[in-house]
Structures are given as structure tokens and as C-alpha cells.
Amino acid sequence: MILSWKVAIVPENQQSYPNSTIKTLMTRRSIRRFSPEPIEDDTIVWLERAAQQAPTSRYNFGWSAIRITDPDLAQKLADIGKQKYIAQAPLLYVFLVDLHRNSRISQGKGVxxxxATAFHExxxxxxxxxxAVLALHAMETAAESxxxxxxxxxxxLNDMxxxxxxxxxxxxxxxxxxLAIGKPAQQPALKPRMDRSFQFFDNAYPEDGxxxxxxxxxxxxxxxVHQYYDLRNAKKPVDRFTDQVAQKATDPLPAQRRFSTLMRQQGFTA
Ligand SMILES: Cc1cc2nc3c(=O)[nH]c(=O)nc-3n(C[C@H](O)[C@H](O)[C@H](O)COP(=O)(O)O)c2cc1C
Structure with missing residues (x-):
């Protein structure tokens, strides 16, 4: 109760935070330009350990991550993403759903x-x-910290x-x-968030009525949002949030982003 009271009175532009973890979370914003300096090996170990320490459902370890160290491969990923900073990040991971490992483990135990139908569900x-998302987020927060x-x-996922x-x-x-990681070579402003009342509800979803x-x-x-400048296109004010939502509502999803075919190909029930 005391904590929520405190949070309620903290103004939006509060510059002091209850602790360094909350400061890390509250000052996070996406970085899309990196200095070319490599990330130290020790740091990489901590980032990977932080990801591994994330919660994992039923203690399954149902995820893996591939670190991309080959510049040609990184460029191919940047081509898929159509974002050049993907190839410029000193540290780049692709996080995966991975039930292949547990399938092999269970085969090793005679199943x-x-x-082993459960893996395909x-x-x-x-x-x-x-x-995988929780592990990625733990790595992200560790990196930010x-x-x-x-x-x-x-x-x-433009071309899965x-x-x-x-x-x-x-x-x-x-x-x-x-997840692309590196020393920031830009200082973007924090991107606005909507009032918490639009995203947090008590006990039940509010009626539309x-x-x-x-x-x-x-x-x-x-x-x-309209006053925020996205450094990717700093000359143009960002469209209002509700306009963005309405526009995306009618965007056709390209075939390469449709899950079901690829899910079946990869062995999952779709
Ligand atoms: C699931 C997910 C996918 C995202 N994909 C991309 C991406 O491909 N490229 C990119 O530049 N930003 C990407 N972002 C970052 C979002 O654009 C960003 O988090 C959002 O605009 C809010 O900005 P902020 O992170 O600076 O607060 C992604 C974020 C999430 C959560």
C-alpha cells in the first residue's frame, strides 16, 4: 500500500527513483545507433547469465538464443529487417522457441x-x-543497467x-x-507512454458500454506522441498514436509473417 501511494504521487518527470533497477527500467528507450566498440567478454557472460536466470515455465528451459558473430550473416538479417542498425550492433542475438533440445533429451531417456506429442502442442x-521473451527482456534490462x-x-520476422x-x-x-546491443551513439528522448489507467484495470476488464x-x-x-521526435526520421513529427493504430488496423500481413504454415513446418500444431 505504501509503495502504491508513493508511486501515485511521483510526477511524470521525476528525476529521482526509488532504486537503480527502477531507474534503469524508467529511463530505457530503444537505441538504434551504436558505437562500433565491441562489448567486453565479461559483460557478455553477465548478459547471458541474466537471460538464463529469467523465469522459465515448468522449469522447461524452452528457449535458446543464437548469437550472430558472422558479419555476413548479420548483414543478411539486416536485409530481412530492412534496418541497417541490425548489422551495426556489436552484439546481436536471435531468441528462439526451443523444444528441440527437450525432444532430444526425452529421446535419450527412451521416449x-x-x-513425445506434448512438444508439438x-x-x-x-x-x-x-x-524466450522473458529471457530476452532480462538480457535487455541487464544491458541497460x-x-x-x-x-x-x-x-x-519479416521473412520467417x-x-x-x-x-x-x-x-x-x-x-x-x-535483440541488438551496443554502446549508444545517440541519445533519443523517452517515448511517451499512455496514462496507466488505459492499461491497468482493477479486478476485471472495464465494460465498453x-x-x-x-x-x-x-x-x-x-x-x-505527436511532439516526440523519432531519430529515425527527425524531420517529421510522429503520427498521433490513435492514427497509427487506425492505420495498422487495415495493414495487410505479408505471407512471410503468417505463422501457421511455418509452425507446421517446424513441427508445431497450428
Ligand atoms: C516485440 C517488439 C518488436 C520490436 N521490433 C522492432 C524492430 O524491428 N525495429 C526497431 O527499430 N524497433 C523495434 N521495437 C522497438 C519499438 O519500436 C519500441 O519499443 C517502441 O516504439 C517504444 O519506443 P521505446 O522503446 O524507445 O520506448 C520492437 C519492440 C518490441 C517490443
Missing amino acids: SPAE QYSYNESHND LGLGTVVLGSL PRLVELLHLPELTFPVLG DNTNLAEALTDFDEK
Whole structure:
């Protein structure tokens, strides 16, 4: 109770934080330009250990990550993502759903592939996907806490079949997200967040029935977003959030981003 009272009175531009972990989380923003300096080996070990220490559903360790050290491969990933900073990041990982390892472990214990149906279930996929995201986030936060910059890379999923091919992903694995890490070579402003009342509810999801037009209710937030400058295109103000949402609502999803075919190819029930 005391904590929520404190949080409630903290102004938005608060410069002092209850501790360094919260400061790290509250000052995080995506970094898309990195200094070419390599990341020290010791640091990499801590980042990987932090990812491994993340919670893992049913103690499954249902995820793996591939570190990309080959510059040609990094360039191919940047081509898929259409983002040149992917190839410029000194440290680059692709996090995966990985039930292949547990399938092999169970085979080593005498369970035949035909018997091991559980690995192929959508639930198992989802569980491992959650694990992978939590591990990535732990690595991201660890990196931020050390003064490094990061950006999560969903753009690698622009062409999932190609990613599977380039990374030689076997059955029961699936790409989740990339994470680029490096010393920041830019200082972007914090990107605005909507008021917490739009994202946090008490006990149940609020009824729609009060005729609130959510797009109108978000006018103040829209203005903040419009005033934010994205360093990727600093000359153009960012579109209002509600306009972005409406525009994305009708964006067609390219075939290479559709899950079901590739899910089946990788051995999951789709
Ligand atoms: C799942 C996920 C995928 C993302 N993919 C990309 C990406 O491919 N490229 C990129 O530049 N940023 C990517 N981002 C970063 C978001 O654009 C960014 O977090 C969001 O605009 C908020 O900005 P901030 O991180 O600076 O607060 C991704 C973020 C998430 C959570």
C-alpha cells in the first residue's frame, strides 16, 4: 500500500527513483545507433547469465538464443529487417522457441518421437515463446543497467522462412525476436507512454458500454506522441498514436509473417 501511494504521487518527470533497477527500467528507450566498440567478454557472460536466470515455465528451459558473430550473416538479417542498425550492433542475438533440445533429451531417456506429442502442442509453443521473451527482456534490462543500449527486433520476422533457413533452425524451434546491443551513439528522448489507467484495470476488464470514444479519450497522449521526435526520421513529427493504430488496423500481413504454415513446418500444431 505504501509503495502504491508513493508511486501515485511521483510526477511524470521525476528525476529521482526509488532504486537503480527502477531507474534503469524508467529511463530505457530503444537505441538504434551504436558505437562500433565491441562489448567486453565479461559483460557478455553477465548478459547471458541474466537471460538464463529469467523465469522459465515448468522449469522447461524452452528457449535458446543464437548469437550472430558472422558479419555476413548479420548483414543478411539486416536485409530481412530492412534496418541497417541490425548489422551495426556489436552484439546481436536471435531468441528462439526451443523444444528441440527437450525432444532430444526425452529421446535419450527412451521416449520415442511418436510418443513425445506434448512438444508439438500450441500450448508448449506458447509457453516456450513466453520463456524466450522473458529471457530476452532480462538480457535487455541487464544491458541497460550497464549503460548499454538495446533494441528489440521484430523486423527479423519479416521473412520467417528465410530466417529459419539462415539459422538452420531444426524441428521444434521457432524464431521469436532479435535483440541488438551496443554502446549508444545517440541519445533519443523517452517515448511517451499512455496514462496507466488505459492499461491497468482493477479486478476485471472495464465494460465498453459507457460510449467512451477511446480515440478521443487519448487526445492528450496523442499530442505528446505527436511532439516526440523519432531519430529515425527527425524531420517529421510522429503520427498521433490513435492514427497509427487506425492505420495498422487495415495493414495487410505479408505471407512471410503468417505463422501457421511455418509452425507446421517446424513441427508445431497450428
Ligand atoms: C516485440 C517488439 C518488436 C520490436 N521490433 C522492432 C524492430 O524491428 N525495429 C526497431 O527499430 N524497433 C523495434 N521495437 C522497438 C519499438 O519500436 C519500441 O519499443 C517502441 O516504439 C517504444 O519506443 P521505446 O522503446 O524507445 O520506448 C520492437 C519492440 C518490441 C517490443
